[in-house]
Amino acid sequence: MSLRVAYGARRLFVYLVALVTFGAASPALAKEFHVLAFGDSLTAGYGLPRGQGFAPQLEDALRRNGVRAHVTDAGVSGNTVGQGRARLKWTLDGLKKKPDLAIVALGGNDMLRGLPPAQTRADMDAILAEFKRREIPVLVAGMLAPPNLGPRFGAEFNSIFPDVARKYGAALYPFFLANVAGVRALNLPDGVHPNFQGIKRMVSGILPSVTQALNAVEA
Template identity: 75%
Template sequence: MTLAAAAPAEAQDVEILAFGDSLTAGYGLPRGQGFVPQLEDSLRRNGVRARVIDAGVSGDTTAAGRARLGWTLNGLKRKPDLAIVALGGNDMLRALPARQTRENMDAIVAELRKRDIPVLVAGMLAAPNMGPQYGAEFNRIFPDLATRYDAAFYPFFLANVAGNRRLNLPDGVHPNFEGIKKMVSGILPTVMKALKR
């Protein structure tokens, strides 16, 4: 028997797919400072040997995410242990009908569940200037989906970051390094809990 055969198989890293837009893609930040590397680093510091896959495309609407989901999943080496779905912000900024956002998000989460991939829905909230009716319709999408598909749920991806100048790039929309750090520390307990489900 060779030494290699006698050695115990090394524990496989946990794989997490971060499927989103500029918020997961690290828009405007130097390499290594975006959501994906910060989440991976934070998980590892908390004892989770994780590999977070960056499937964020800046500017993506839920329709664009829905269109690329199949080939994104087919291009992976193995099935992820968790998919974080963080889309919807661009739909809201473009005032796209909430009904369309709901349909697209539903299709994305349904496809992931069909492939037996656990899902964490990272919620988005409509900006106040979108008006109360739009806000009510849009904001309900994410908790409704999490309930329908028995997915893990984080209510607001930009919690304690949105609207805070100190935590955003000069455009006022995209988080800076410190903003991403706050996003990661906010969602981390939900990610860890979702991995144990």
């Protein structure tokens, strides 16, 4: 065998190995996930310019980390869990593509309005039941009540999110506003809604949980 033929055979062998190795992985790499951000003003980007809210920032963060994903913003400012429950079915029916993962981020307005935790629990239960019925995996972005609402309310409210997530086998991110709530520099002048940097911190906090949930979907 001449050196030229031997070299050509070697190149062919390397090409075939690469084709088998990377070709086998290409379906997973080519998949683009659809993530639904179902929430209130915290996902709707209240008070922020277009493109600076939770959904676009999460989509950018996922793509920077090698996860091809489209994040649909289904946040409605002011929504309680009950109002989210009321619009859930037609929201899902109106999507062009079934989500691979839903992030349920509701409860802040129930807490701010002092609504009975029992009602919030029933509404959250119904929301997760509907996602379960449609076989859509869920990541619950929980909420925590501030101490000034009292220990009884706090205990009843704070237990809703881990309890309901556990019941339906959903993933849980315990506090959606972790390291943002109460930090003046990360919130708009109203002291309630995160600014661009606040949303950025929220995204960096929840990103590992979102990635882990999508990996579970992929598996």
